[in-house]
Amino acid sequence: MTDHSEQYELPGMPISAPTEAQTLAAEIERYKEALNEHGVLVAPAVGARLLKVSTQRVCQLLDAGKLTRLVLLGQNWVPLTQLQHRLTAPKETGGEPNPNRKGRPKKAA
Numbered sequence: 001m002t003d004h005s006e007q008y009e010l011p012g013m014p015i016s017a018p019t020e021a022q023t024l025a026a027e028i029e030r031y032k033e034a035l036n037e038h039g040v041l042v043a044p045a046v047g048a049r050l051l052k053v054s055t056q057r058v059c060q061l062l063d064a065g066k067l068t069r070l071v072l073l074g075q076n077w078v079p080l081t082q083l084q085h086r087l088t089a090p091k092e093t094g095g096e097p098n099p100n101r102k103g104r105p106k107k108a109a
Contacts, residue, residue: 027072027073027074028073030072031072031073034070034072034077038068038070038079038081039079039080039081040079040080040081041070041072041077041078041079041080042077042078042080042083043075043076043077043078044058044059044062044076044078045058047067047078047083050083050087051083051086051087058078062076062078067079067082067083067086068082
């Protein structure tokens with residue numbers, strides 16, 4: 001008796017897409033690899049609470065490349081070690097003050 005459940009790749013024939021179970025298994029494997037490489041991963045909202053900033057600010061840091069964005073299992077993740085480093089690093093300033101600006105800006109009449 002012949003088992004017809006196996007798929008064979010033939011030249012010129014499209015390769016069948018992976019099953020949902022195969023896709024999920026691959027995503028889980030990528031997640032495990034990221035854990036091994038980066039350690040504990042947290043969602044941006046958790047990172048915002050740790051840094052005492054808004055989630056929008058964490059997303060800005062991710063977009064600017066100041067934090068590593070990992071997209072795994074359809075969700076954004078941030079390495080906890082990077083957040084801890086930001087907590088202990090000296091605070092960034094907004095740059096040098098404008099020497100021509102004195103006091104508060106005047107309101108328009």
